Amino acid sequence: MTTQQHWRARLNSIIDEVAQAHGVTRDELLGPSKRRRFVAARQEAMYRGREAKFSLLELAEVFGRDHTTVRAACLKVAARKGREAA
Secondary structure (H helix, E strand, C coil): CCHHHHHHHHHHHHHHHHHHHHCCCHHHHHCCCCCHHHHHHHHHHHHHHHHCCCCHHHHHHHHCCCHHHHHHHHHHHHHHHHHHHC
16 A cells, blocks of 8 residues: 555545544535534544644545635634633
8 A cells, every 4th residue: 555545545534433423424524515514524524634634735635625615624623622622
């Protein structure tokens, strides 16, 4: 397995873990729906992808979104986690 395949497998694992934790399917998480439960799962997966050192552009490509959307999602989740810790 090449390094790129390993990284892609790691991101797929993150997506699957988050989808299961949120009770949504992988297709729902990656899909275009703006329903709150899908958006929350999608944002969490993007955030965890950034924590795993994926670039905004790599995540944008996998999630089918713009890199600025990925950045906004990561900031939103980070802010939410900050409030939960307080």
